[in-house]
Amino acid sequence: xxxxxxxxxxxxxxxxxxxxxxxxxxxVVAADLGEVDVAGFEVVVWHQKTPPLNHRLRHLxxxxxxxxxxxxxxxxxxxEMGCRGxxxxxxxxxxxxxxxxxxxxxxxxxxxxxxGSLLRHIVEKQRAIEATPGIDELTTxxxxxxxxxxGGSSRADIAERLFIxxxxxxxxxxxxxxxxxxxxxxxxxxxASGARNEHE
Amino acid sequence: MSTSDPERAPLPKRKGEVWRESKDEAVAIYEPDHDGxxxxxxxxxxxxxxxxxxxxxxxxxxxISELTSIDMSDARRDVESALRTLSDLGxxx
Numbered sequence: 001x002x003x004x005x006x007x008x009x010x011x012x013x014x015x016x017x018x019x020x021x022x023x024x025x026x027x028v029v030a031a032d033l034g035e036v037d038v039a040g041f042e043v044v045v046w047h048q049k050t051p052p053l054n055h056r057l058r059h060l061x062x063x064x065x066x067x068x069x070x071x072x073x074x075x076x077x078x079x080e081m082g083c084r085g086x087x088x089x090x091x092x093x094x095x096x097x098x099x100x101x102x103x104x105x106x107x108x109x110x111x112x113x114x115x116g117s118l119l120r121h122i123v124e125k126q127r128a129i130e131a132t133p134g135i136d137e138l139t140t141x142x143x144x145x146x147x148x149x150x151g152g153s154s155r156a157d158i159a160e161r162l163f164i165x166x167x168x169x170x171x172x173x174x175x176x177x178x179x180x181x182x183x184x185x186x187x188x189x190x191x192a193s194g195a196r197n198e199h200e
Numbered sequence: 201m202s203t204s205d206p207e208r209a210p211l212p213k214r215k216g217e218v219w220r221e222s223k224d225e226a227v228a229i230y231e232p233d234h235d236g237x238x239x240x241x242x243x244x245x246x247x248x249x250x251x252x253x254x255x256x257x258x259x260x261x262x263x264i265s266e267l268t269s270i271d272m273s274d275a276r277r278d279v280e281s282a283l284r285t286l287s288d289l290g291x292x293x
Contacts, residue, residue, distance in 0.1 A: 079267065108268045112242020113227065116249030122263035123255055 003027045004104055005040055010047035011066065015093075019045060022097040026104075042104050043085075045096070051077060062099045062109070065089040075114055076121050082151065085109040129192055134180045142179070145172040149185055150192035212283050213253035213293045231290050238289050247282040251292045257283070 006026040008016040016030035029036065038044060038057065046052045047064040051074075062085035063078040065071060071088040078086045085103040087096050088111050095111070102109035110118055129135065129150070138146055141162075148158045155173070159166045173185070182188050215231060226239045229248070240248060250260050261276035268275070286292045 110267070113245065115242050116246035118267065119246050119250055119260065119263040122266055123250065123259050126259065126262060126266075 004042045005029065006100060006104075007031065007036060007038065007041040007044045008047070009033055009044065009052075010064075011049065012047065015047050015064075018093045019096065019100070022093055023100060026100075043100050045100060046083075052081070052083075057081075057083065060084065060103065062087065062096065062103055064091065064096055071111075072114065072117055075110065075118055079110075079118060079122075080151070082153075086114075087111060088114070132180065132191065137179045138176060142172050142176050145169060146176050146180070146188070149173060149176070150188050152189060210293070211253050211256055212251035212286075214248050214251040214286075215291055215293055229291055234290055236290060238291060240291075243278075244282050244286065247279060248286055248291055251283070251286070253293075 004026050006019070006023055006028045008019050008028060008030045009032060010016050010030065013030075016028070020028040020030075026042075029041070033044075033052075038060075041060065043060055043062060044052075044057050045062045045064060046057070047066055049066055052061060052063070061078075061081075061083040063074065063083050064087055065074045066089065074089075075086045085099040085108065087099050087109070091099075091111070099109040135143075135146075144162055145158055148161060153161070155166050155169045158169045162169070177183060177188065180188065180191065182191055215233070226241050227245050229238045229240055229245075230236070231238065247260060250263075257276065257279055260279045261272055264270070264279065265272045265275040270278075283292065
């Protein structure tokens with residue numbers, strides 16, 4: 001069986017060594033994002049002071065906060081980015097390894113005791129979006145496109161996720177814009193974000 | 201709690217005063233009506249926490265589906281199963 005590849009981006013050398021010791025069955029590479037091609041890895045572990053901004057990390061990252069932010073806000077930020085895994089700043093290496101293995105299987109990992117507050121956040125966000133004027137007029141497919149586009153996904157990302165062409169995505173987006181009353185994806189994102197913030 | 205008709209089903213609401221203490225990956229919930237103490241894992245605890253009397257089963261399922269990328273129908277089945285368990289334990293109305 002092909003060995004899975006795991007990229008560890010960490011400010012702390014011992015962290016990478018600890019992960020390497022625990023992750024049998026993975027080829028573990030410790031490097032900065034700029035030094036390697038992310039596409040060659042099944043999972044990226046982000047363990048740095050600043051949050052990852054690289055959208056190529058979506059759906060394959062495990063975030064391990066290192067600084068004194070509240071774990072809950074870091075968790076919500078990570079999930080909003082589309083990251084698939086998160087562990088708290090005080091998580092053990094063993095829990096981090098569990099999160100990595102879970103994400104490598106294509107599943108999501110959230111610390112069990114933080115799941116409730118995260119789901120509450122998602123419920124509140126959905127309620128705010130449902131209050132957006134025109135949202136009821138979207139077809140099922142347009143709504144799927146809306147959900148992805150308002151979350152910041154590119155046209156190519158949306159096409160890949162929904163198994164449709166970029167031209168079809170463009171067509172759906174035009175219809176969504178018209179029904180919602182915006183002209184660009186940036187406006188769509190701002191509108192959805194505004195609805196979320198207003199609700200919060 | 202009946203979930204056979206989603207339109208008419210009461211919104212699940214966790215019951216009264218509880219006492220909790222984190223223990224590994226589980227939380228102990230005290231249910232005073234029957235003097236019961238129950239250990240809930242993370243998933244069950246999350247559904248219990250969402251059961252505030254104003255959140256529907258569909259909203260819970262949608263949130264889980266969005267987070268985990270599982271089908272909405274599967275998420276709904278999981279939520280209903282968890283709610284049945286919580287109801288049997290006397291932890292939701």
